[in-house]
């Protein structure tokens with residue numbers, strides 16, 4: 211049996227480990243921390259088990275749902291509330307996110323919900339997209355440059371940037387359009403305009419929500435993967451930080467060496483200079499929130515005066531199962547920050563939540579708080595000859611992209627070995 215050592219026990223490493231052991235390989239997985247899952251993690255706040263990282267997955271292509279099905283979690287897949295998220299604008303008002311868009315790119319630039327956010331003249335500028343030839347901007351690999359050329363700055367900065375910063379923690383200028391919106395450039399060439407392309411991709415998407423969750427929490431996915439790795443005999447070594455890899459194995463911080471026929475790198479080694487993302491979770495008793503005043507949450511336009519959070523998720527409004535778990539008038543709010551302060555985050559989060567939700571939260575209504583810090587999305591790892599790289603650094607962020615890429619790479623490796 212061919213052997214493989216996998217470095218990194220986030221979702222990418224776990225998925226590859228499972229596929230390779232089922233493909234007949236002898237698998238050893240090395241994880242630096244004392245637990246598996248990486249950014250799919252759990253924490254307990256006010257006695258409630260919550261996701262401390264990813265809390266949903268894109269349903270596009272059915273990749274994560276297929277994995278969940280194989281792990282026996284199919285019946286746990288749940289849609290979010292259809293209410294949708296809101297946008298907090300720099301000018302101070304909040305509006306529901308326009309309904310017909312993809313990543314905030316409007317399918318109908320002159321729709322009233324778009325005009326409400328960016329104003330009439332900016333919407334008119336975006337509408338010019340329909341008068342341009344289809345090839346204008348179609349070669350742009352950057353989402354930001356593509357949107358700017360076709361629809362102008364206002365759409366980019368006031369609609370698209372808040373969405374991508376909230377979802378991918380990156381400005382659209384730093385995102386590869388083919389990774390975050392596969393098929394968009396082809397649809398642009400086919401239909402002749404970006405707004406038509408957006409509408410066509412939306413129509414082609416399977417019915418139902420663009421994202422889904424797992425009842426109980428996304429961390430259930432990690433638990434199920436861990437159970438399978440145990441069952442199929444994968445050797446898992448926790449608290450084992452790898453310092454270097456080559457095509458025949460991995461070397462750990464204490465000098466121990468793990469030799470194997472194949473090596474999979476499921477993390478970016480030595481890239482700790484990344485900026486961080488801080489998640490502030492509040493559990494509050496607030497009947498004012500029962501009506502979900504901002505739908506499933508709020509994406510914040512960069513530079514909004516007086517607000518430091520980049521996004522707020524009203525988790526109990528978004529997920530029915532969670533609302534049922536926590537009980538009446540108790541709410542879970544998740545606020546994400548770039549580089550939030552270590553001291554005073556609780557007070558900052560309460561103040562941001564109060565402003566973003568437009569309700570009078572005070573310290574007495576807060577029954578739980580936690581701070582979790584994550585490294586921002588990893589850069590692509592250095593290419594090491596003979597080593598397979600998976601994970602968000604190569605696939606792009608988001609469970610759908612990470613899982614799909616990891617499974618494709620596992621399949622390719624198994625085919626190579628067979629060949």
Ligand SMILES: Cc1cc2nc3c(=O)[nH]c(=O)nc-3n(C[C@H](O)[C@H](O)[C@H](O)COP(=O)(O)OP(=O)(O)OC[C@H]3O[C@@H](n4cnc5c(N)ncnc54)[C@H](O)[C@@H]3O)c2cc1C
Pocket residue numbers: 217218219220221222223240241242243245246247248249250262263264265266267268450451452453476477478479480487489546584600601602603606607608609610612
């Ligand atoms: C706050 C937050 C919320 C998110 N929400 C969503 C969401 O709702 N939906 C969604 O689809 N995506 C979401 N994401 C993104 C998603 O969680 C990630 O893209 C995905 O989990 C990345 O998985 P990964 O396996 O590539 O990397 P990671 O999860 O980062 O795993 C890498 C693993 O490698 C380990 N490791 C690192 N260095 C070493 C070393 N030297 N030796 C051994 N092991 C090492 C780490 O400890 C870690 O366990 C969110 C991310 C964050 C931070």
